[in-house]
Amino acid sequence: MRALPLSFLLLASFAAAAPAAPRFPKPDPAAQFRDWKIYAAAGQPWRAAREDWAGARERVASDPAWQKWLAREHAELDAWISRHRDRVEWIAGWSHDGISPKDASRLTWVDRIPGEEIDHFSSPSDPHVSITPKLHAWWVVGFRDRHLAMMVRAAKLSRLTGEPRYADWAAAQLDFYADNYLKWPSPPENAPTRTGARLFWQTLSEANGLIKFADTARLLGETVTADRRAAWTEKLFRPEVAVLNKNFQAIHNIAVWQRGAVAQVALLLGDEAMWREALDGRFGLRRQMAEGVTSDYLWWEQSLGYNAYVAQATLSLFTAAGLHGRAAELADELNIAQNLLLSLLTLRFPDGKLPNPADSGAPGTAPDRSLFASAYRVFPTALGLQAAAERRDWDTLLDPPPAAPTLPELPVVTTRLLESSRMAVLKSGPWQVFVHYGQLQRSHAQPEALNWSASFDGIDVSHDTGTTGYGSPMHRGYFARGANHNVPLIDGEGEDLAALNDAKQWPRVDGIPQSPQLGRVLEFSAAPARLSVEQPRYTPHARARRTIEISGDAFVDRVELATDDGHPHALGFTLQLEGAAQLGSEFSAAPDFAHGRPEPFGYWREVRGATFRDRAVVPVRFGARTLIVEIECAGEFRLWHGDTPDVPPRRRETLFLETRGAAANFTTRIFPAK
Numbered sequence: 001m002r003a004l005p006l007s008f009l010l011l012a013s014f015a016a017a018a019p020a021a022p023r024f025p026k027p028d029p030a031a032q033f034r035d036w037k038i039y040a041a042a043g044q045p046w047r048a049a050r051e052d053w054a055g056a057r058e059r060v061a062s063d064p065a066w067q068k069w070l071a072r073e074h075a076e077l078d079a080w081i082s083r084h085r086d087r088v089e090w091i092a093g094w095s096h097d098g099i100s101p102k103d104a105s106r107l108t109w110v111d112r113i114p115g116e117e118i119d120h121f122s123s124p125s126d127p128h129v130s131i132t133p134k135l136h137a138w139w140v141v142g143f144r145d146r147h148l149a150m151m152v153r154a155a156k157l158s159r160l161t162g163e164p165r166y167a168d169w170a171a172a173q174l175d176f177y178a179d180n181y182l183k184w185p186s187p188p189e190n191a192p193t194r195t196g197a198r199l200f201w202q203t204l205s206e207a208n209g210l211i212k213f214a215d216t217a218r219l220l221g222e223t224v225t226a227d228r229r230a231a232w233t234e235k236l237f238r239p240e241v242a243v244l245n246k247n248f249q250a251i252h253n254i255a256v257w258q259r260g261a262v263a264q265v266a267l268l269l270g271d272e273a274m275w276r277e278a279l280d281g282r283f284g285l286r287r288q289m290a291e292g293v294t295s296d297y298l299w300w301e302q303s304l305g306y307n308a309y310v311a312q313a314t315l316s317l318f319t320a321a322g323l324h325g326r327a328a329e330l331a332d333e334l335n336i337a338q339n340l341l342l343s344l345l346t347l348r349f350p351d352g353k354l355p356n357p358a359d360s361g362a363p364g365t366a367p368d369r370s371l372f373a374s375a376y377r378v379f380p381t382a383l384g385l386q387a388a389a390e391r392r393d394w395d396t397l398l399d400p401p402p403a404a405p406t407l408p409e410l411p412v413v414t415t416r417l418l419e420s421s422r423m424a425v426l427k428s429g430p431w432q433v434f435v436h437y438g439q440l441q442r443s444h445a446q447p448e449a450l451n452w453s454a455s456f457d458g459i460d461v462s463h464d465t466g467t468t469g470y471g472s473p474m475h476r477g478y479f480a481r482g483a484n485h486n487v488p489l490i491d492g493e494g495e496d497l498a499a500l501n502d503a504k505q506w507p508r509v510d511g512i513p514q515s516p517q518l519g520r521v522l523e524f525s526a527a528p529a530r531l532s533v534e535q536p537r538y539t540p541h542a543r544a545r546r547t548i549e550i551s552g553d554a555f556v557d558r559v560e561l562a563t564d565d566g567h568p569h570a571l572g573f574t575l576q577l578e579g580a581a582q583l584g585s586e587f588s589a590a591p592d593f594a595h596g597r598p599e600p601f602g603y604w605r606e607v608r609g610a611t612f613r614d615r616a617v618v619p620v621r622f623g624a625r626t627l628i629v630e631i632e633c634a635g636e637f638r639l640w641h642g643d644t645p646d647v648p649p650r651r652r653e654t655l656f657l658e659t660r661g662a663a664a665n666f667t668t669r670i671f672p673a674k
Contacts, residue, residue: 005599011455016450017436021079023290023291023518024290024291024293024294024295024300024420026290026293026295026297026336026339027626029332029336029338030043030045030335031337031341032297032339032342033339033342033343033345033411035380035408035411036342036345036381036383036411037338037342037379037381038380038381038382038385038405039581041205042337044331044334045195045335045338045379046318046327046331046334046335046338046378046379046380047322047327047377047378047380048321048322048323048325048327048328049318049319049322049323049377049378049399050322050323050398050399050401051323051398051399051492052398052400053398055160055400056160056397056398057160057235057361059397059400060397060503063441063609065392065642066392066397068193069392069393069397070160070161071492073153073157074157077150077153077154077157077166079153080111080146080147080150081150083111083152083168084111084147086143086144086147086173086176086177088180088183088184090140090143090144091137091140091184091185092137092140092141092144092199092200092201092205092610093135093136093137093138093139093140093141093201094137094138094141094201094202094470094471095141095142095201095205095469096136096469096470096472096475097134097135097137097138097469097471098121098135098138098142098471099467099468099471099472099489100123100125100126100129100648100649101129101472102125102126102129103123103125103648104127104468104472104474104479104645104649105124105468105648105649105650106123106242106468106469106471106648107121107122107123107125107126107129107135107138108121108122108123108124109139109142111143111146112327113139114131114135114136114139115131115136116132119131121135122252123130123140123460123553123649124649125476125648125649126446126649132537134471137201137330138471141200141205141576142200144199144200144209145205145208145209147173148209148212148213148216149212151169151170151173151174151213151216152170152212152216152219153394154167154169154170154301155167155170155215155216155219155220156219156394158170158219158220158223159219159221160397162628164223164293167220167223167224170219170220171215171220171223171224173216174213174216174217174220174232174236175228175231175232177199177236178231178232178235178236179235181198181199181235181236181239181240181292182198182239184198184199185198186198190674192374194258194549195243195246195247196242196243196244196246196247197243198243203243203244203247203248203254203258204254204257204258205256205420206240206243206244207254207258207260207261208242208257208261209499210237210241210244210261210262210264210265211238211260211261211264211316213232213236213237213240214237214261214264214265214267214320215264215320217229217232217237217268218268218320218323226662231365237265237268237269237556240261241262241265241274244258244259244261244262244370244481245258245262245277247518248283249282249283250283251283251287251288251291251300251602252288252292252301253292253299253301253306253309253310253313255283256285256288256289256292256310256313256314257313259278259279259281259283259284259285259288260278260285260313260314260316260317261279262274262278263275263278263279263285263317263320263321264316264317264320266278267320267321267324267326275576278629279329279330279432284639285314285330285333286315286332286333286595289314289332289333289336289337290336292310293310293336293339293340293420294418294420294421294440295420295421296343296407296418296420296421296423297336297339297340297342297343298340298343298418298421298423299340300421300440300441301358301440301441301443301444302357302358302422302423302436302439302440302444302445303356303357303358303360303444304344304347304354304355304356304357304360304364304422304590305360305361305364305466306360306444307340307341307343307344308340308341308344308364308368308371310340311337311338311340311341311371311375312371312374314333314334314337315337315375315378316373317330318330318333318334318337318378319377319378320332322377322378329451332597333436334378334379337379338375338379341368341372341375341379343588344364344366344367344368345366345367345410346411346413346414346416346425347366347410347413347425347434348365348366348410348413349432349434349453349455349460350432350455350458351455351458351460352365352366353365353460353463354366355423355434355436355453355463355464356453356463356464356465356466356492357423357448357451357464358444358445358446358448358468359444359466359475359479360466360467361445361466361467361468361647362465362647363463363464363466367383369387370541371382372387373387373388373390373391374394374395375397376388376401377399380402382404382405382406382407382408383407384401385401385402385403385404385405385406386404386407388401389401389403389404396665400653401422401443407448408438410542413425413427413432414427415427415428415526415527415529417521417524417531419521421440422436422437422438422439422440422518422519423435424437424528424531424533425437426529426531426548426549426550427529427550428528428529428550429552429553430456430457430553430672431454431455431456431529431550431551431553431555432454432455433452433453433454433529433547433548433550433555434452434453434454435450435451435452435531435533435546436448436449436450436451436452437449437450437521437531437533437535437546438515438517438518438519438520438533438535439497439515439517439518440515440518440624441515442515444604445497445517446467446480446481446485446497447480447481447482447485447487447493447495447496447497448464448482448485448494449487449493449495449517449519449538449544450487450488450489450495450519450533450535450538450544450546450559451464451485451486451487451490451534451596452548452557453486454555454670456555456622456624456625456670456672457628458528459578459622459623459625460578460622461555461577461578461579461627461670462486462575462576462577462578463576464485465479465576465645465646465647466479466647467479467480468648474603474645474648477599477600477601477602478600478603478645480547481493481494481598481599481600481644482494482495482574482600483574483598483600483601483656484574484576484600484644484645485574485576486573486574486575486576487572487573487574488538488544488546488559488561488571488573489571489572489573489574489656489658490538490539490542490561490563490569490570490571491569491570491598492548492570492597492598492600492601493539493598495517495535495538495539495544496537496538496539496540497517499516499537499540516537517535517537519533519534519535520533520534520536521533522545523547527556528549528550528551529549529550530547530548530549530550531547531548531549532545532546532547533545533546533547534546538561539563541563541564541565542561542563542564542565542569543560543561543562543564544559544560544561545559545560546558546559546560553672554669554670554671555669555670555671556667556668556669557663557666557667557668557669557670558665558667558668559666559667559668560663560664560665561574561663561664561665562662562663563662563663566662567659567662568658568660568661569661569662570639570658570660571655571658571659571660571661571663571664572657572658572659572664572666573656573657573658573666574654574655575629575654575655575656575668576652576654576655577629577652577653577654578622578646578652579620579621579622579623579627579653579657580620580622580653581618581619581620581628581629581641581653581655582618582619582620582621583608583610583618584607584610584618585643586610586611586612587608587609587610587611587641588608588610589607589608590608590640592641593607593642594607603644603645603650604642604643604644604654605642605643605644606642606643607641607642608640608641608642609638609639609640609641610638610639611636611637611638611639612633612634612637612639613636613637614632614633614634614635615630615632615633616630616631616637616639616657617629617630617631617674618631618639618641618655620653625672626672626673627670627671627672628669628670628671628672628673629655629668629669629670630668630669630671631655631657631666631667631668632666632667632668633657633659633665633666633667634664634665636659637657637658637659638657638658638659639655639657640655640656640657640658641653641655641656642654642656643652
């Protein structure tokens with residue numbers, strides 16, 4: 001067993017200047033995950049994307065399958081162009097607002113105009129959701145995003161077939177947005193994620209839209225007059241760039257999209273100063289990748305979904321850079337971004353699902369076959385090439401994937417301490433456990449330090465649900481709260497994240513601000529698989545320590561809570577289960593369970609509770625297997641069981657233990673029934 005030093009990872013605040021030593025060292029990123037990369041003759045694992053228009057015309061002329069695809073492309077574009085036009089009076093909303101008020105499921109976007117062509121929305125689990133101004137605005141953002149994507153497709157179709165009507169339509173749409181750009185209202189300056197956004201609700205969407213505008217203009221090329229291109233530049237591209245350059249002067253996933261969008265406009269306009277600022281500015285792309293990606297090749301906002309999201313943000317830039325002959329200038333960033341895709345392979349559970357820390361949506365899957373296929377033009381892998389070969393789309397038409405080599409074995413998941421990411425994996429026998437023991441910074445953080453997810457013999461025992469759309473009251477009211485996680489609770493709440501909201505108040509080491517929620521590792525061992533971690537400031541007046549180990553076929557979890565304010569507290573923890581608890585006769589209905597408790601407990605249903613002394617045992621069925629949950633707590637304690645929200649609209653079961661005092665220790669053992 002190896003004891004680790006009780007040291008924090010030094011982190012600078014958002015606004016701090018770049019440190020002299022790398023915050024997250026990443027030596028030789030090109031050599032990482034070597035078995036999953038395809039290296040070029042020059043030795044790099046990435047390639048410059050290309051567009052072969054002459055070859056594309058030959059393929060659609062000679063291949064019946066491509067002819068069928070082309071006919072479908074014609075039909076879809078013709079249908080959209082004939083039915084849809086944008087309107088200046090339409091104000092775009094937030095993509096996170098399209099949520100069912102009944103069960104927090106996501107609404108299904110349709111291409112019929114709400115209030116004119118349809119009178120309600122729906123989700124797969126909620127058939128009738130009334131149209132409100134907020135939901136109409138949500139529909140607009142979906143429409144506008146699709147409309148801009150159709151502009152790109154129309155420009156490509158015109159270039160492929162020589163049909164001018166598609167180029168004319170795409171150019172007319174650029175005229176419309178350039179002529180009316182300033183007519184859309186800009187949000188107030190005190191809305192930092194929105195400042196300057198006009199076509200969309202937030203500048204993240206604005207960056208996505210600008211990428212599509214730039215690609216449309218590039219594809220149209222010399223088919224439009226110089227005066228028309230100049231009007232787009234002065235009335236649309238440069239104003240949009242000015243907005244994005246004001247926003248997110250920080251290391252953040254949105255900043256990656258913004259700098260990438262600006263860099264693509266720079267390539268379009270041949271503006272070298274704009275290009276250099278997007279890459280080398282204070283919060284340019286180079287610093288985003290250097291300081292936003294940990295030494296474990298995880299995005300530092302900790303939601304694993306952002307690994308893919310940031311990779312997608314860079315892919316559009318890397319593709320454009322390849323087409324403009326400038327990919328080599330981004331070699332370091334290319335190598336780091338590719339590892340964002342591959343690192344997730346080493347964290348997957350046996351069922352292929354990923355852990356789900358912070359506030360992503362539903363748990364992701366590794367490998368993400370679709371994402372690998374989308375990346376093949378820049379990051380060729382055997383899986384990506386294999387998946388891309390099955391596709392017929394603009395990418396595979398213009399840049400046909402070569403034959404895929406033999407698919408390598410997936411990396412073996414092992415016990416690992418991901419110290420720079422404040423996470424760990426324990427793997428032994430039938431158990432695999434993921435532990436999220438601290439936060440690096442405030443963005444997307446939830447009160448879930450010391451949370452864990454686990455599988456037994458391939459069975460999903462407990463997972464992190466993630467969250468629903470941010471516009472739903474259940475996001476902050478349930479999913480982003482401690483009671484939705486396997487964490488210690490003090491008076492019904494998890495860790496106090498208020499300290500993360502003001503980096504100026506963070507404690508300092510050698511003058512460098514540190515997140516107070518980093519947590520510290522007290523002990524780590526691979527054999528036996530064991531991790532002991534602590535949050536010294538779990539709340540302003542409480543310390544929390546958790547020790548997790550795998551002992552044979554048992555998962556053992558020990559929690560220690562101690563408060564120092566001189567008052568007794570309700571101390572306990574929640575245990576989220578993907579099985580069916582077999583409750584004994586001692587459990588009885590608890591109709592007043594939520595009374596006086598924090599908001600998340602109001603979402604519990606069919607609550608039953610029982611009083612125990614020193615020990616409680618609950619068998620839980622997971623399909624054909626039964627695991628025994630054995631909980632020890634000195635003295636008398638209450639244990640509740642209820643039906644609780646899972647990934648919307650699904651639900652699951654949760655156990656909640658609570659006792660009172662200034663300190664408490666809990667031991668939970670989960671093992672198979674004999």
